Amino acid sequence: MMKVIQPGVMALLQDGGRFGQHRIGLTTGGPLDRDAFQWANRLCGNEVNATAIEISIGGLVLEAQLDTQIALAGADMTLKINKQAVNGWTTHAVKAGQRIELGYAQHGCRAYLAVAGGFTVEPTFGSSATVVREKLGGLAGAALANGDVLPCPGGQQTPLMTLVAKHRPRYEKAVTLRVIPGYQQQHFTPAQQALFFSSSYTVSDQCDRMGYRLEGQAVQAGISGMLSEGICFGAIQIPANGQPIVLLNDRQTIGGYPKIGSVLSLDIAKLTQLLPGGEIHFQAISMAEAHNALHLADWRWRTTSLTPL
Amino acid sequence: MRIEVAGENALIIYFAEETSPTVSVQIQQAALGLEQALGDKLVDLIPSYASLLVIYDALSCDHLWVGACIRGVLGTVQDPNTLTPTPLPQKERGFKTQTPSPPLPMEAPFLSKRPGERGPGGEGVEKTIELPVWYSPESGPDLESLANNAGLTPEEVIAIHQSSAYRVYAIGFAPGFAYLGQVDERIAAPRLASPRLKVPRGAVAIADRQTAVYPDVSPGGWNLIGLCPTRMFDPQATPTMPVSVGDSVRFKAIERDEFLALGGELP
Numbered sequence: 001m002m003k004v005i006q007p008g009v010m011a012l013l014q015d016g017g018r019f020g021q022h023r024i025g026l027t028t029g030g031p032l033d034r035d036a037f038q039w040a041n042r043l044c045g046n047e048v049n050a051t052a053i054e055i056s057i058g059g060l061v062l063e064a065q066l067d068t069q070i071a072l073a074g075a076d077m078t079l080k081i082n083k084q085a086v087n088g089w090t091t092h093a094v095k096a097g098q099r100i101e102l103g104y105a106q107h108g109c110r111a112y113l114a115v116a117g118g119f120t121v122e123p124t125f126g127s128s129a130t131v132v133r134e135k136l137g138g139l140a141g142a143a144l145a146n147g148d149v150l151p152c153p154g155g156q157q158t159p160l161m162t163l164v165a166k167h168r169p170r171y172e173k174a175v176t177l178r179v180i181p182g183y184q185q186q187h188f189t190p191a192q193q194a195l196f197f198s199s200s201y202t203v204s205d206q207c208d209r210m211g212y213r214l215e216g217q218a219v220q221a222g223i224s225g226m227l228s229e230g231i232c233f234g235a236i237q238i239p240a241n242g243q244p245i246v247l248l249n250d251r252q253t254i255g256g257y258p259k260i261g262s263v264l265s266l267d268i269a270k271l272t273q274l275l276p277g278g279e280i281h282f283q284a285i286s287m288a289e290a291h292n293a294l295h296l297a298d299w300r301w302r303t304t305s306l307t308p309l
Numbered sequence: 310m311r312i313e314v315a316g317e318n319a320l321i322i323y324f325a326e327e328t329s330p331t332v333s334v335q336i337q338q339a340a341l342g343l344e345q346a347l348g349d350k351l352v353d354l355i356p357s358y359a360s361l362l363v364i365y366d367a368l369s370c371d372h373l374w375v376g377a378c379i380r381g382v383l384g385t386v387q388d389p390n391t392l393t394p395t396p397l398p399q400k401e402r403g404f405k406t407q408t409p410s411p412p413l414p415m416e417a418p419f420l421s422k423r424p425g426e427r428g429p430g431g432e433g434v435e436k437t438i439e440l441p442v443w444y445s446p447e448s449g450p451d452l453e454s455l456a457n458n459a460g461l462t463p464e465e466v467i468a469i470h471q472s473s474a475y476r477v478y479a480i481g482f483a484p485g486f487a488y489l490g491q492v493d494e495r496i497a498a499p500r501l502a503s504p505r506l507k508v509p510r511g512a513v514a515i516a517d518r519q520t521a522v523y524p525d526v527s528p529g530g531w532n533l534i535g536l537c538p539t540r541m542f543d544p545q546a547t548p549t550m551p552v553s554v555g556d557s558v559r560f561k562a563i564e565r566d567e568f569l570a571l572g573g574e575l576p
């Protein structure tokens with residue numbers, strides 16, 4: 001078990017997400033940076049979608065209550081075990097009674113702390129993903145709080161591994177997101193589409209797990225009074241004020257605002273690692289390009305190996 | 310009918326520009342057909358008023374294959390002109406009974422059930438559910454203003470709200486939030502200019518020609534006309550929701566005492 005000494009800004013238990021439940025209005029939840037989340041699990045020898053902690057901004061402090069192994073991947077929050085600074089993207093042994101302390105990130109803002117065997121919380125609707133808005137997943141549907149006890153099996157002895165620096169993602173402050181045009185795209189005039197794809201947007205203060213509201217060049221859809229319809233991951237809503245909202249893991253499942261397309265899932269982490277003020281450009285790609293990118297990323301994932309320490 | 314790309318692993322089928330019971334039945338049929346046609350490549354489906362979002366596993370198939378499956382399934386969906394929709398009681402026709410709607414020609418549940426799990430409605434056949442409502446200015450703070458704006462008395466609003474059966478067109482926004490339509494035009498009301506930060510659990514509400522019961526405390530801009538003691542979403546219960554898409558819902562007025570006796574909580 002791990003005891004939460006201090007939760008920091010926000011820490012949530014997440015697994016791969018809650019799928020197949022849209023028919024009762026449940027969103028998916030799951031990691032905002034799937035790549036970092038899966039690396040953290042791989043470093044601990046876990047199944048890639050095992051339950052880990054998503055830490056936003058930083059400040060989490062845990063106390064191990066058994067001997068185990070942990071790994072931190074994602075934003076570069078300093079990691080201290082028993083007051084000794086250790087590297088991210090690397091497996092570490094932790095002994096019962098030792099404290100695991102996270103600092104605050106300089107680059108990016110989400111990191112994932114995995115533990116050998118994963119955190120063993122009871123799934124709700126097939127998943128442990130915490131969706132605070134729905135009060136589902138994690139521990140009683142809430143973010144981690146002081147004194148929470150997180151069950152984990154411990155005892156595993158897998159070789160300590162690291163992901164070498166060249167394979168780690170870099171979290172930039174200005175990013176380009178690939179977009180598959182779709183939904184009501186044809187209701188945006190070519191001029192409005194050109195504006196959207198040539199302008200620079202910044203992340204507003206209103207950015208959370210539901211969606212990131214952006215600020216910049218307003219874009220107008222030539223349609224209003226739409227019937228509500230299903231919203232997929234990464235969909236870009238353009239409400240009446242013309243400011244885009246990228247809908248993320250905890251999005252509402254249906255909605256009635258026009259959408260110009262959807263961000264490629266592989267690029268979502270670039271967005272969700274940004275803090276308010278981060279800069280975004282959009283680039284249109286075809287469905288075939290998206291398909292190729294997904295397969296290429298899958299091939300890279302399967303062929304990239306961890307290095308023993 | 311039109312198929313558009315929604316995202317890297319999602320296509321959206323638009324069945325019509327407007328919604329109707331017939332369109333809703335078509336969407337349900339298509340959902341059932343696609344569930345079988347796509348099998349384990351299907352991740353999820355989101356039926357709504359006039360569209361169906363189809364989310365699939367983009368690493369094991371692609372949009373061309375899914376598009377072909379959709380066209381194949383849609384070819385078997387009945388033409389709306391020959392289709393008998395689930396009969397929705399029409400006031401004009403004096404339809405007052407509460408017999409369950411006849412099942413669609415399909416027996417399969419809406420989405421394949423995961424092991425040990427039942428559908429949100431406990432079965433795959435459309436049914437009629439009666440929901441008790443305590444209508445009053447105390448339980449429905451917008452009842453009087455809605456009546457005033459409509460040129461009706463609160464009693465007339467309550468009578469009109471109860472006089473129709475509503476179809477569940479979509480479930481979304483929040484867990485268990487069922488969009489019910491169509492509300493009689495006389496009591497249709499626009500959303501509040503300034504949404505409430507806290508709408509109580511069980512609030513019965515109207516927005517435009519839709520009505521709903523808030524499954525839990527949430528922000529919301531719909532007009533509140535009463536409170537329903539029935540839990541619309543309970544993660545511990547089986548089924549988790551009393552309704553599923555395609556079902557019919559009728560409302561029945563109850564008094565405050567009965568509301569409390571049925572387990573209703575005062576906000």
